[in-house]
Amino acid sequence: MADILPPGARIGILGGGQLGLMLSLAAARLGYRTAIFCPDPESPAFRACDRFWQASYQDRSALAEFADAVDLISFEFENVPAPSLDFLSARQPIQPGIKALATSQDRMLEKDFLSLLDIPVAPYHDVATAAALADAAQALGYPVIAKTRRLGYDGKGQVRLYGPDCIEAGWTALGSDLVIVEKLIPFDREISIILARARDGSMRHYPPIENRHASGILRSSHLPAQIDENCFEQAISYAHAIATALDYVGILTVEMFVIDDRHEVIVNEIAPRVHNSGHWTIDGAVTSQFEQHIRAICGLPLGASDALGRVRMENLIGDDISHWQKILSDPYAHLHHYGKAAAKPGRKMGHVTWVEPED
Amino acid sequence: MADILPPGARIGILGGGQLGLMLSLAAARLGYRTAIFCPDPESPAFRACDRFWQASYQDRSALAEFADAVDLISFEFENVPAPSLDFLSARQPIQPGIKALATSQDRMLEKDFLSLLDIPVAPYHDVATAAALADAAQALGYPVIAKTRRLGYDGKGQVRLYGPDCIEAGWTALGSDLVIVEKLIPFDREISIILARARDGSMRHYPPIENRHASGILRSSHLPAQIDENCFEQAISYAHAIATALDYVGILTVEMFVIDDRHEVIVNEIAPRVHNSGHWTIDGAVTSQFEQHIRAICGLPLGASDALGRVRMENLIGDDISHWQKILSDPYAHLHHYGKAAAKPGRKMGHVTWVEPED
Numbered sequence: 069m070a071d072i073l074p075p076g077a078r079i080g081i082l083g084g085g086q087l088g089l090m091l092s093l094a095a096a097r098l099g100y101r102t103a104i105f106c107p108d109p110e111s112p113a114f115r116a117c118d119r120f121w122q123a124s125y126q127d128r129s130a131l132a133e134f135a136d137a138v139d140l141i142s143f144e145f146e147n148v149p150a151p152s153l154d155f156l157s158a159r160q161p162i163q164p165g166i167k168a169l170a171t172s173q174d175r176m177l178e179k180d181f182l183s184l185l186d187i188p189v190a191p192y193h194d195v196a197t198a199a200a201l202a203d204a205a206q207a208l209g210y211p212v213i214a215k216t217r218r219l220g221y222d223g224k225g226q227v228r229l230y231g232p233d234c235i236e237a238g239w240t241a242l243g244s245d246l247v248i249v250e251k252l253i254p255f256d257r258e259i260s261i262i263l264a265r266a267r268d269g270s271m272r273h274y275p276p277i278e279n280r281h282a283s284g285i286l287r288s289s290h291l292p293a294q295i296d297e298n299c300f301e302q303a304i305s306y307a308h309a310i311a312t313a314l315d316y317v318g319i320l321t322v323e324m325f326v327i328d329d330r331h332e333v334i335v336n337e338i339a340p341r342v343h344n345s346g347h348w349t350i351d352g353a354v355t356s357q358f359e360q361h362i363r364a365i366c367g368l369p370l371g372a373s374d375a376l377g378r379v380r381m382e383n384l385i386g387d388d389i390s391h392w393q394k395i396l397s398d399p400y401a402h403l404h405h406y407g408k409a410a411a412k413p414g415r416k417m418g419h420v421t422w423v424e425p426e427d
Numbered sequence: 428m429a430d431i432l433p434p435g436a437r438i439g440i441l442g443g444g445q446l447g448l449m450l451s452l453a454a455a456r457l458g459y460r461t462a463i464f465c466p467d468p469e470s471p472a473f474r475a476c477d478r479f480w481q482a483s484y485q486d487r488s489a490l491a492e493f494a495d496a497v498d499l500i501s502f503e504f505e506n507v508p509a510p511s512l513d514f515l516s517a518r519q520p521i522q523p524g525i526k527a528l529a530t531s532q533d534r535m536l537e538k539d540f541l542s543l544l545d546i547p548v549a550p551y552h553d554v555a556t557a558a559a560l561a562d563a564a565q566a567l568g569y570p571v572i573a574k575t576r577r578l579g580y581d582g583k584g585q586v587r588l589y590g591p592d593c594i595e596a597g598w599t600a601l602g603s604d605l606v607i608v609e610k611l612i613p614f615d616r617e618i619s620i621i622l623a624r625a626r627d628g629s630m631r632h633y634p635p636i637e638n639r640h641a642s643g644i645l646r647s648s649h650l651p652a653q654i655d656e657n658c659f660e661q662a663i664s665y666a667h668a669i670a671t672a673l674d675y676v677g678i679l680t681v682e683m684f685v686i687d688d689r690h691e692v693i694v695n696e697i698a699p700r701v702h703n704s705g706h707w708t709i710d711g712a713v714t715s716q717f718e719q720h721i722r723a724i725c726g727l728p729l730g731a732s733d734a735l736g737r738v739r740m741e742n743l744i745g746d747d748i749s750h751w752q753k754i755l756s757d758p759y760a761h762l763h764h765y766g767k768a769a770a771k772p773g774r775k776m777g778h779v780t781w782v783e784p785e786d
Contacts (some may be wrong), residue, residue, distance in 0.1 A: 075751065075764040093452050096475040099764030099777070115477040116455040272758075354759060363755070372758040376735065376784070392434065396722070399631075399731040400713060405434040405458030418458070425735070425784070 073140055073366040075099025078118060080138030080160065082125070083145030084111025086406040086416065087342050090350065091144060092117045094358035100366070105134045112406045113144075125152045135159035142318065142365050146172055146340050147219050163365040164318040168340040171314065175217045175248045178338055185313055187306045188334040190325075192250040198239040201249055205229055208251040214238055217246040226284070228252065253334060255325035259293050261307035262346040264360035264370050265316045272360070272373040274353060276303050277345050279323075285414060289345045291352070291379035298331040306335055314340075319361040321346065344416070348381040349373075351402040352423040377425040389417035432499055432725040434458025437477060439497030439519065441484070442504030443470025445765045445775065446701050449709065450503060451476045453717035459725070464493045471765045472503075484511045494518035501677065501724050505531055505699050506578050522724040523677040527699040530673065534576045534607045537697055544672055546665050547693040549684075551609040557598040560608055564588055567610040573597055576605040585643070587611065612693060614684035618652050620666035621705040623719035623729050624675045631719070631732040633712060635662050636704050638682075644773060648704045650711070650738035657690040665694055673699075678720040680705065703775070707740040708732075710761040711782040736784040748776035 073079075079095055081088045084106030092102040092113050101118035104111060107125060114120045119137060123130035125148050132155075135141065141162045146169055157166055171181050176194045183189060193204035194217070205212045210232075216225035227238045229249075239247075258281065263273040278293035279286055295303070307322045314320075321343035323336045346357035355363075355371025363370055384392070389411050395401050402421040411417050432438075438454055440447045443465030451461040451472050460477035463470060466484060473479045478496060482489035484507050491514075494500065500521045505528055516525055530540050535553045542548060552563035553576070564571045569591075575584035586597040588608075598606075617640065622632040637652035638645055654662070666681045673679075680702035682695045705716035714722075714730025722729055743751070748770050754760050761780040770776050 072752070075766050076768070089455065092475065093455055096448065096452055096766075097763055099766030101474045101766070115460045116451065116475045118474040354761075368752070369756050370758065371755075371761075393431070393727070396730075397728050399729065402713075404456055407434050407455075407458030407460070409435070 072368065073100075077101070077139040077366075078103055078137060079362065079365070080105065080134055080141040081113065082106075082141065082143035082148050084108060084113035084120065085144060086112055086404075087144035088113035089116060089406065090347075090356075090358045091142070091342065091361060094356060095362045097359065098362060098366075100362065103134060103138050105131070110409055112408060115407065125149055128155060131155055132159065140365060142361070143169075144341060164314075164316055164320070164340050168314045168316055168320070172338045172340045173218060175215055175337070176246075179248065181313070182310070182335050182338075185309050187309065188332070190250040190253045190334060190336075192248055195247050195249055196245045198235055201239055201247060202232060202235045204249045205235065206232070208249065211252040212249050213252050214242060214247055214249045216242055216244040217248050218244075224284070253325060253327070255334075256328040257294065257326045258336070259295060259303060259324050259326055259333075260289075260343065260345040261303050261322045261324065262343060262349070262357055263307045263311055263320050263322070264357070264364050264373070265311045265318070265320065266364050266370050267317050267367045269312070270370065271308060271311060272370045273304055273307060274346065274349060274357070274373045275375050276300060277348070279345050283414070285383070285385060285416075286344045287383055287385070289348055289379070289381040291348065291375055295326055296328075296331055299326050299333050302333040306333065310335075310338060316340070318364045319343070319346070319357050344383065344419075345381075347404070347419050348379045348421045348423075350404070351421045352376050352379040352381075377423045379421065379423050381419055381421045383416055384418035384420065386411050386413040386415055386417065392418065395420050431727065432459075436460070436498040436725075437462055437496060438721065438724070439464065439493055439500040440472065440476075441465075441500065441502035441507050443467060443472035443479065444503060445471055445763075446503035447472035448475060448765065449706075449715075449717045449763075450501070450701060450720060453715060454721045456718065457721055457725075459721065462493060462497050464490070469768055471767060474766065484508055487514060490514055491518070499724060501720070502528075503700060523673075523675050523679070523699050527673045527675055527679070531697045531699045532577055534574055534696070535605075538607065540672070541669070541694050541697075544668050546668065547691070549609040549612045549693060549695075551607055554606050554608055555604045557594055560598055560606060561591060561594045563608045564594065565591070567608065570611040571608050572611050573601060573606055573608045575601055575603040576607050577603075612684060612686070614693075615687040616653065616685045617695070618654060618662060618683050618685055618692075619648075619702065619704040620662050620681045620683065621702060621708070621716055622666045622670055622679050622681070623716070623723050623732070624670045624677070624679065625723050625729050626676050626726045628671070629729060630667060630670060631729045632663055632666060633705065633708060633716070633732045634734050635659060636707070638704050642773070644742070644744060644775075645703050646742055646744070648707055648738070648740040650707065650734055654685050655687075655690055658685050658692050661692040665692065669694075669697060675699070677723045678702070678705070678716050703742065703778075704740075706763065706778050707738045707780045707782075709763070710780045711735050711738040711740075736782045738780065738782050740778055740780045742775055743777035743779065745770050745772040745774055745776065751777065754779050
């Protein structure tokens with residue numbers, strides 16, 4: 069992977085949702101072709117790519133064709149099965165690398181990795197039975213949050229436990245015997261750091277983003293984040309340390325909790341990809357997270373990551389999308405409509421960004 | 428065409444060059460699918476669309492299929508043959524309408540149209556023979572510029588005549604008997620006004636853009652244009668008058684000459700489409716010309732057209748594109764690479780935009 073991948077080359081992307089779509093649009097600006105691989109026949113990214121495969125992530129023959137048609141593979145979705153990734157990586161380079169994927173696919177490996185880097189995380193234990201969960205929760209002190217180690221996103225695969233009487237129902241709800249339990253730390257705000265790391269190890273981070281969630285789903289992102297200088301510096305240094313330790317290439321997102329009065333930041337989780345909390349960068353930063361990712365994986369230098377002003381990004385979830393016309397009646401609203409057919413509850417259907425230049 | 432075309436619908440675009448590509452990318456942001464129709468198998472827009480037809484503009488069966496697959500037709504290329512447009516318009520709405528196309532496809536109709544609106548243009552005559560050209564040139568006073576009435580762009584189909592001894596060679600070079608000859612007016616600068624007009628007649632214009640050409644091809648665009656208040660007002664009012672008279676829907680570009688010491692603007696030509704001199708709007712305006720065009724033709728309200736600062740856009744023509752890596756080493760350079768295979772001399776291969784926020 070020492071060579072620069074020139075425009076005209078074809079980049080394979082695993083996953084065809086809105087992240088894949090926005091990666092594809094950014095790649096097209098730079099003259100790259102994209103090939104999308106996704107099992108969902110309604111994938112938004114299929115509509116703006118050079119080629120696509122609609123097939124299961126286990127379909128070896130489709131994976132082989134896809135790998136043959138591209139010059140490099142990346143992903144918008146980190147839970148591609150490990151054997152499929154191994155199969156692909158024998159055929160084409162995958163960036164970010166398998167190490168970052170493996171680490172972030174398993175919440176336990178992720179916490180161990182962060183702890184080794186002396187990055188603060190909530191105290192945690194891995195448990196394999198309901199009885200072990202009860203013991204660990206007691207030791208950590210209630211309330212705790214139990215999560216499946218693998219395949220969790222948007223608040224799925226996790227349950228909060230407030231006392232011993234929650235254990236049985238919680239264990240059943242998780243439906244897995246690979247579980248991690250963490251102490252629920254009271255925090256004041258959630259932030260994310262989005263960072264791009266190039267092949268030569270150079271890095272550019274976006275300003276810290278303040279995120280608001282509801283029911284485990286990101287509702288809105290705000291910039292600048294209301295955090296003090298100390299928290300700002302911790303957040304940036306943790307993100308840099310993580311990217312460097314993973315020898316990461318591409319966009320890395322680190323979600324963190326801020327405890328205001330302790331001037332402290334703890335890391336919640338890592339996403340080895342472009343991230344919903346960075347959608348504002350399309351309209352509100354010099355270079356979007358999507359273009360940064362394409363630049364990094366192709367071996368190009370990174371663009372500037374300055375914000376263009378104060379920013380607010382709101383997700384359009386489920387029926388929110390029905391207001392798209394009202395949103396467009398504000399001439400300063402940047403609407404992104406993902407063109408998905410069915411507005412199921414909890415489904416991300418679009419987003420809107422407002423950028424207010426600072427004086 | 429009273430109804431709003433909702434996201435999910437498919438927009439047909441005639442022409443698959445970089446303008447078609449950038450229209451397609453803007454449509455995808457808003458949740459629309461695009462279908463591209465273009466004879467060139469190497470069309471950049473084929474790489475980022477939902478469907479495409481690679482066929483001649485005369486291929487009725489391909490045109491019929493294309494029309495059946497889309498909900499609305501627009502174009503990046505105004506010289507689609509009139510019979511093909513008639514064929515398509517019987518099947519699907521075409522926006523901007525046939526009237527704007529017919530007017531701008533013929534330089535003579537265009538000048539007559541402008542004159543009727545009392546918009547100043549260079550004195551002109553239409554001529555059908557070399558002898559008539561000689562007489563008209565004499566009457567206008569040398570130097571003059573003779574142009575084919577149809578199918579001219581990027582300085583093609585035109586020739587400057589400095590005296591009677593140029594007539595024979597000039598006539599031969601034009602290779603047409605539908606010719607317009609205009610007095611060559613000395614001017615200080617070239618500007619363009621890019622304006623969006625919505626279906627309800629509302630309009631938003633971008634700030635005047637100052638353009639520099641070489642060999643008839645746009646080299647760079649600059650913002651703000653160095654023109655006085657009087658010229659500014661004339662330029663905007665002419666563009667508004669043209670769009671209104673054409674009952675125009677979409678992006679309209681009006682190219683003008685500015686005569687500084689007379690504080691006067693004269694209109695050179697109209698392009699009924701998104702325009703090279705508006706490429707800066709992708710990175711340097713609240714809403715890009717491409718998104719404005721999609722909004723207008725789909726019946727949506729227009730976005731704000733404020734510039735984000737001082738802007739410079741440079742075209743990458745022919746071999747200029749070989750410097751793409753050097754350009755990317757400036758983190759504030761917004762590179763757009765069209766991914767075209769062969770860098771022929773005079774061919775537009777990409778562009779770069781720099782935006783410098785104003786204090």
